[in-house]
């Protein structure tokens with residue numbers, strides 16, 4: 001039985017034997033992207049789970065050239081690698097970064113903004129597990145409203161994170177970047193197609209992929225893919241692209257599944273009250289009004 | 298070629314590379330001990346659709362002769378493959394060691 005998506009990527013594995021938790025969504029994102037980019041990808045991983053689980057000397061799980069950057073420096077190291085290899089006369093390579101949500105939306109945002117400003121020829125992939133997971137689940141700028149983390153505990157007064165998730169996709173697009181996209185590991189074909197597309201475009205590319213963390217989200221290890229699909233199906237995340245100054249949806253749920261069901265199956269949201277859930281569904285509906293108005297749907 | 302297990306060297310201080318570079322794809326330990334469940338492919342039911350291959354976070358499934366094959370050295374037993382398989386060709390059983 002031919003599978004078009006499987007046939008479009010390398011049969012080789014480039015992220016193998018890593019020490020990520022069973023069912024880690026981030027590792028699925030890294031694995032899939034490298035199977036698109038192939039052996040000549042040079043990957044940069046800042047401090048975060050994917051570097052922690054990939055480089056345990058002498059167990060080195062990337063079989064393409066890979067390097068750990070400073071936490072804040074994913075994009076600047078990508079800039080240097082791309083410039084250095086180009087100066088050495090290499091042509092057939094892709095400099096790709098895999099940074100977490102904290103590494104992207106908080107500490108690495110300045111370096112990323114600078115790289116986009118210079119339009120360096122790199123791919124920056126943010127695998128978003130919605131908290132600082134490697135250090136034990138602290139809130140990041142991409143932790144959604146209501147989520148319980150160790151720094152946004154849920155008590156009787158405050159029900160987890162009081163701030164909404166930063167809109168990294170549109171922040172990046174606002175730079176006038178050649179290509180930006182959102183994705184989810186629950187729709188792996190859509191993600192793979194976006195990495196493929198990014199690899200064909202000159203200049204800076206940014207892909208923001210939702211990558212559930214069973215450990216931090218409080219779901220079973222076999223639920224990662226399901227939950228990554230459900231966040232899209234319930235309308236709490238959307239699959240889109242930004243190119244040539246235009247936003248475009250790449251997947252449109254016919255009707256939303258229950259946001260409450262999505263939230264309540266996760267330990268980090270179990271404390272939410274009806275009012276909290278209403279805040280979340282209202283902001284979802286607002287977001288979709290904006291999408292209907294401003295995106296090509 | 299799939300990444301494979303190398304012989305585990307004993308590294309003394311003198312053997313540790315001075316710079317921070319080392320050979321890519323160098324594996325010396327397996328992950329099989331992490332499993333509490335073992336996914337087993339029922340080849341009669343497997344239609345070779347490759348969904349499990351695409352979604353395995355550890356990349357340990359390959360397709361041979363149109364059937365899914367699992368590398369048990371590195372499978373962590375997350376069970377994602379069993380959930381994703383529409384024909385229900387992957388059953389999970391308790392890992393007995």
Ligand SMILES: Cc1ncc(C[n+]2csc(CCOP(=O)(O)OP(=O)(O)O)c2C)c(N)n1
Nearest residue numbers: 047048049071100101102103131132133134
């Ligand atoms: C400058 C700096 N500050 C803090 C740390 C500690 N640190 C290492 S990983 C990490 C969390 C990373 O979170 P994220 O970027 O979301 O990636 P994840 O671990 O969730 O994959 C932190 C805070 C560090 N390595 N360097």
Ligand code: SF4
Nearest residue numbers: 020021024049213215
């Ligand atoms: S803590 Fe979460 S993100 Fe980190 S390796 Fe485990 S599952 Fe992956």
Ligand code: SF4
Nearest residue numbers: 343344346347349382
């Ligand atoms: S998903 Fe199921 S049917 Fe498809 S290849 Fe895997 S085991 Fe076979």
Ligand code: SF4
Nearest residue numbers: 353372373375376378
């Ligand atoms: S149980 Fe998890 S690691 Fe093992 S083959 Fe299935 S998806 Fe891959």
Ligand SMILES: [Mg+2]
Nearest residue numbers: 100101131133
């Ligand atoms: Mg994170």
